[in-house]
Structures are given as structure tokens and as C-alpha cells.
Amino acid sequence: xxxxxxxxxxxxxxxxxxxxxxxxxxxxxxxxxxxxxxxxxxxxxxxxxxxxxxxxxxxxxxxxxxxxxxxxxxxxxxxxxxxxxxxxxxxxxxxxxxxxxxxxxxxxxxxxxxxxxxxxxxxxxxxxxxxxxxxxxxxxxxxxxxxxxxxxxxxxxxxxxxxxxxxxxxxxxxxxxxxxxxxxxxxxxxxxxxxxxxxxxxxxxxxxxxxxxxxxxxxxxxxxxxxxxxxxxxxxxxxxxxxxxxxxxxxxxxxxxxxxxxxxxxxxxxxxxxxxxxxxxxxxxxxxxxxxxxxxxxxxxxxxxxxxxxxxxxxxxxxxxxxxxxxxxxxxxxxxxx
Amino acid sequence: xxxxxxxxxxxxxxxxxxxxxxxxxxxxxxxxxxxxxxxxxxxxxxxxxxxxxxxxxxxxxxxxxxxxxxxxxxxxxxxxxxxxxxxxxxxxxxxxxxxxxxxxxxxxxxxxxxxxxxxxxxxxxxxxxxxxxxxxxxxxxxxxxxxxxxxxxxxxxxxxxxxxxxxxxxxxxxxxxxxxxxxxxxxxxxxxxxxxxxxxxxxxxxxxxxxxxxxxxxxxxxxxxxxxxxxxxxxxxxxxxxxxxxxxxxxxxxxxxxxxxxxxxxxxxxxxxxxxxxxxxxxxxxxxxxxxxxxxxxxxxxxxxxxxxxxxxxxxxxxxxxxxxxxxxxxxxxxxxxxxxxxxxxxxxxxxxxxxxxxxxxxxxxxxxxxxxxxxxxxxxxxxxxxxxxxxxxxxxxxxxxxxxxxxxxxxxxxxxxxxxxxxxxxxxxxxxxxxxxxxxxxxxxxxxxxx
Numbered sequence: 001x002x003x004x005x006x007x008x009x010x011x012x013x014x015x016x017x018x019x020x021x022x023x024x025x026x027x028x029x030x031x032x033x034x035x036x037x038x039x040x041x042x043x044x045x046x047x048x049x050x051x052x053x054x055x056x057x058x059x060x061x062x063x064x065x066x067x068x069x070x071x072x073x074x075x076x077x078x079x080x081x082x083x084x085x086x087x088x089x090x091x092x093x094x095x096x097x098x099x100x101x102x103x104x105x106x107x108x109x110x111x112x113x114x115x116x117x118x119x120x121x122x123x124x125x126x127x128x129x130x131x132x133x134x135x136x137x138x139x140x141x142x143x144x145x146x147x148x149x150x151x152x153x154x155x156x157x158x159x160x161x162x163x164x165x166x167x168x169x170x171x172x173x174x175x176x177x178x179x180x181x182x183x184x185x186x187x188x189x190x191x192x193x194x195x196x197x198x199x200x201x202x203x204x205x206x207x208x209x210x211x212x213x214x215x216x217x218x219x220x221x222x223x224x225x226x227x228x229x230x231x232x233x234x235x236x237x238x239x240x241x242x243x244x245x246x247x248x249x250x251x252x253x254x255x256x257x258x259x260x261x262x263x264x265x266x267x268x269x270x271x272x273x274x275x276x277x278x279x280x281x282x283x284x285x286x287x288x289x290x291x292x293x294x295x296x297x298x299x300x301x302x303x304x305x306x307x308x309x310x311x312x313x314x315x316x317x318x319x320x321x322x323x324x325x326x327x328x329x330x331x332x333x334x335x336x337x338x
Numbered sequence: 339x340x341x342x343x344x345x346x347x348x349x350x351x352x353x354x355x356x357x358x359x360x361x362x363x364x365x366x367x368x369x370x371x372x373x374x375x376x377x378x379x380x381x382x383x384x385x386x387x388x389x390x391x392x393x394x395x396x397x398x399x400x401x402x403x404x405x406x407x408x409x410x411x412x413x414x415x416x417x418x419x420x421x422x423x424x425x426x427x428x429x430x431x432x433x434x435x436x437x438x439x440x441x442x443x444x445x446x447x448x449x450x451x452x453x454x455x456x457x458x459x460x461x462x463x464x465x466x467x468x469x470x471x472x473x474x475x476x477x478x479x480x481x482x483x484x485x486x487x488x489x490x491x492x493x494x495x496x497x498x499x500x501x502x503x504x505x506x507x508x509x510x511x512x513x514x515x516x517x518x519x520x521x522x523x524x525x526x527x528x529x530x531x532x533x534x535x536x537x538x539x540x541x542x543x544x545x546x547x548x549x550x551x552x553x554x555x556x557x558x559x560x561x562x563x564x565x566x567x568x569x570x571x572x573x574x575x576x577x578x579x580x581x582x583x584x585x586x587x588x589x590x591x592x593x594x595x596x597x598x599x600x601x602x603x604x605x606x607x608x609x610x611x612x613x614x615x616x617x618x619x620x621x622x623x624x625x626x627x628x629x630x631x632x633x634x635x636x637x638x639x640x641x642x643x644x645x646x647x648x649x650x651x652x653x654x655x656x657x658x659x660x661x662x663x664x665x666x667x668x669x670x671x672x673x674x675x676x677x678x679x680x681x682x683x684x685x686x687x688x689x690x691x692x693x694x695x696x697x698x699x700x701x702x703x704x705x706x707x708x709x710x711x712x713x714x715x716x717x718x719x720x721x722x723x724x725x726x727x728x729x730x731x732x733x734x735x736x737x738x739x740x741x742x743x744x745x746x747x748x749x750x751x752x753x754x755x756x757x758x759x760x761x762x763x764x765x766x767x768x769x770x771x772x773x774x775x776x777x778x779x780x781x782x783x784x785x786x787x788x789x790x
Contacts, residue, residue: 005582009692013667016660017597020609020660024609028611028612136357142351147358152776152780153776156780161768163723177386179388179391223780272606294610297610318608
């Protein structure tokens, strides 16, 4: 295909991506170095209240936002260097905590709390998703052809459902006197409140994610299992390989590209964990990096959004993504060169 | 390999089957449970006893319920509605597309829509744009084929619409009547009249108060607008790009794909941080365009002043389409790759230009891939929480972010059951989607992975 025709086909899509993905990224980087604050002026205000014999008057200095001719507050934007990053990461507090050995103090800072949760979440769910997905795929492959269709149908439900709704539906099972809480209480014979315990909420969020993504891994692995070379399997059997050895040395190597694919997708997606925090109403206990940015972007009581801090935390989140993707990109580059 | 050689020991088979059963239950239990809860009065929905939640004795006493005969006949009718398309779809679609019946239906529908639009908004930039887009769609669906050829897409569209309307009418009017007749017949006979007694308490009051009282249908229409926009635009832009990328092996194509992969990994909140400030102050930013001589007049047809993009569904559609592009072009590219290049070459030998080859030769065999990718675009737009909740205001919120409004008032248990009903309402279309398009979803999931 000639260069000109290629651009005719690809042009609209590239333009959209440049305008709505690349341009905002540059804007975010720019915003993270600039702080916009409403301009405030001090005004002497005299307030008088009726009194006897003369009215009592109080003069005080009040700060007011300066308004422009349209009645909008004037904002002043100034270059602040890394100040916004400082406000998000708080390196002094962290350094202090490291010196005194008070590691709890680090996790009281929102950014480090979010980073801790996001990383734990990503790397705990990854092996679970891979192993459960593989287990379902093997079990379905074992099952009679008649039940395969219905099992795939049922398995797709958790994957296809709106993440917030799926999370809430599990939240409802456990919140307060939900049915699952009752079951646990009946087993251990003690009253519990699941949603007040941070670790339990964290575990439930991980459970939800595995429930949600395992079907995806299952479908991919199941498709891969259809292509396993039966001759290799047979010769492995003749060589006396046990069932486990066949799995370990024939099936898993065959599925390896797919395992890497699922790992890549899962790393990208679970690093962006966000909906779980909303669904499990967990912001006081566990927050994620993306939720941190979201929280900065939400208008506060006076209607201001802290765009600057959101930008700083966005850039920090992005750095994490680049680190996670780096090995993959390097490998693709090598493959492409050779 | 003989079957005896791969036969597994009983223990392994039992374990495998047991695991499968456990997983199937686990996969659908939370969803099943919210469906059950949404039909009960709060006292039953939040009962201690699981059986009380399922059977709902309080609901049965206060609001009535359904009997075993209702269950059996209802299930039979539902199964019938599900099975009929498989039996009669092919001849019906052939009929509808062969006789060009589509033209007689779709042209009046289009004219009526234009008349309605003119009546409501008169001539503005938007109505003209919508009329042109609609005309293009009509031409594409009903007139674009070679003479004598059947317009199969239109046939399918018509058949589906008619069937869904008929099924809905049947479910709404006929089934309650049939069930009541069955019940009255059964209760006249001693011994089996037990079958006609209400067993499971059911009430639809929460759905009514969500959709009518809390005006959830507004959110539904916003979701409809956003998802329809996102699906059509991202497919149009994405098929072009996917084809271009699939047929090019240049370095540039490789780097575009890698860039798309990086873009796919970006957290959406990062992008929204970039959108928010310009979207909020877009009126001031866009003002110079409106002041320009010719362009300003054209833009003035759309709105007298530059729009504030914040809160506009159109802006959200643009954002979601762009965010969706990396995924769309990767998936469509892998579908295009599976179409042999000999097909394009043959078309080019016959004198087609690149675009004609794409339009007349490749696209007709590409429909399965387009439908699959469309499904995933639909899902992205339908399931989005973050972008819609930050870029839309509460007046034109979509369904998923709107569900959080039920939690702000989480004071009474009635509110909570209403939230459950809203959640089920959001899930129901997805359930039907899996039911209808299971094969396409599976092929879409594996397209990226297996074909490389």
C-alpha cells in the first residue's frame, strides 16, 4: 500500500488519537508545573451594628476574590516547579518516617497508600487470574461437549457486566447483614462486620477482580488448548509422562504466548484499578492511584477542582505504566529489528 | 490416540466436574441474588434467612406472588421466545430483504423522523447534519447494493425490530392473560389446585419507582445516545485505520500500533485531567473560531455562542471514541489480517481503486469482525463510569454513574432495594447481549490473542 493511500485510511483515527490522547497528555505535563490560584485582595470592611449611645463599628481586613468584568474570579497562574509533586509525594515526611523507622506514617500519606494498594492489588490478582483461568479452561476442555456452551455462557457474565455493578453486587452480599456475612457468622458463631475491616475489604476487591477477569483468561486459554498438538501429547504419554508432567512440559509451553498476552493485558488493566473503590465504598480504607487522581478532580465544597495536584499524580501514575510496559516494549522492538 | 488411553481416573473427573459446577455457581450467584432481591419488599430483601429472601413470605402476603404453574408456563413461553428466531429467522430475513420491503419501511420512517426534527428544532446545523447522516444510512442500508441484490443487513434489522416488538407486546399483554387463564383452570380442579397457589412473593414496585418516580429513563436515553454515537463513530474511523494497518508492513505502521498499545494502557483519569480545564472554559477558547468571517457563520448555525463542552454528551462521545481507538484498531486489524490479500489484489486487477476494493470486496466479508468490534465498543461506552461521571453533569448523566445517586440517600432500606432494581435494570441488556452474541464475544476475545 502506498504511503498516500495509507494515510487516507489511517488519518482520521490518528488525528483523533493525537487530539484526544496525545494533546491531553502534553497538557497534563504542562499543568503539573503550574499552580492556578484565585487572586485575592484584602479589603477593609467596616461593619456597624446599632447601639447606644452611638453605634458600634468594627473595622476588619477581609480577603476577597478579585472579579473580572464578567463577575468571574480572576485566577493567577504561576510556575511552581516541582511544588505540586512535593505536595502529592511529601518527600520530607517520608524521609522523616524512614529515619525514625515509623513506616506506618508513610502509609498515612494518600499517594503512598494508593501506590501500596495498587501494586499489591496488581501482583496478587495476576497469579490468581492466570491459574484460575487455566483451571477453568482445563476443566471445560475435559467436560462433555454438551455442557461447554452453557458453561462459557455463564462464565462470560462476570466478564461482561458493568464493573461498578458487578462490584456492588458482591458488596451487597457482604455489607451489613448481607447473606454472605450471615453464612460466615453461622460458621464461626460470632458477630462480624466485614466492611469495617480494611484487609477484608481489600481481599473482597481482589476477589471481585479475579471473578471479573478470570473468564477472559479462561476463554483465551480454552481457545489455545484447542491447538495443542495431539501427537506431542501422545509421544509424551508413550514416554511415560504423568498427567502433571504433560501439563507442565507440553501444554503450558504451548500456551506460553497466550499467558504472556493475558499477563500484559491484566497488568495494564489492574494497574488502573478504580471501579472497585467506588463499588466497595472503600475510599476511607483503601484507595488506588487512579482513584487519587479522580478525587483531586472532583469539585470540593467550594466548587474548586485541584487540577494541578491531579496532574502531578497523573504524571506519577504514568511513570508507573511506562515502567510496567518497558520490558514488553523492549522485546517488541528487538523482535521488530531482527 | 485411543479413548481408553486418555480416559481419566474417576477422582480427577469428579474433581474437574465439581470445580466446574462450583465456578458456574460462583459466576452467576451475585447476579442471580440481586435479581431475586429486586423483586421483594425491603423486609424480605434484607432478611436473615436466605430462603426468606428467595420465597419472600412478606411480599407474598402484601403484594401477591407467582405460583408453580406460572413459573412453568412462564418458563415455557420464554423458552419459546428464545427459540423461535432460530427456527424462522432465515426465511423471514430472506423475505424481508428479497422483496425490497425494507425500502417501503425505512424511507417513510426516515421522512417521519426528519419531519419530527424540523417540527421540534427547525433548521439548525444539528438538524441538517442529522438529516444528512440519516440519508446516508438509508442509502447505505437499502440502496447501496447492486441492482437485483438483496439488502441483507436491512432485512436482519427489520426482522429483529419486528420480532422484538412482537415479543415485548406478547410479554406485556398476552402472557399475564394466559397465565391467569391457566391459574383459574387449575384451581377449579381439586388436588392440583395447589399448583395455582402463589408460592414466591414478587413485586415490581421498585422498578416502577426507579424508572417512573426517579426518572431513570432520562439516564437510559443518555446512555443510548452515548453508546450509539461511540459505536458508530469508532467503527467508521476504526475500520478504515484497521484496514490500512493490516495491509501495510512499513515501519510507520509498526510504530503506530506500538503507540496505540501505550495509549491503551493509559489510566483514563490521566486523560480526563487534561480534558477538564479546556472543557470547562471551552466557550472562551473557541470564541475566535466563531468570530471568523465564513466559518463563524457556519458554526453559528449550530449554536449562537461557542458551546461549553463540559456536560455535553457529544463531547463525551468524542472522548470515548478516541480512548477506544487503540483497542478498536488492534482488534479490527487482526480481523482484516485474516482476510487474504489475494482478494484485494483480484479487485485491483478488475479495476477497483483502493477505496472501492475496501468498500465493495473487503467489507462484505468483514461483517463478523465489525459486529464483534462493535460489541466491544458498545460495552466500553455502556460500562464507563469514570469519564461520564467527571465530564457530564447530573442533568444528562448516563445510567452507570447515576446509580450512585441512590447511595447518597442510603437512609432507608427502600432506597437500597431501589438501587438494586436500578442495578438489575442496567445489567439486563448486557445479559441479553451475551445471550444473543456469545459466539462473537468469544471470537473477539480470542482475535487479539490467537491471531497475534
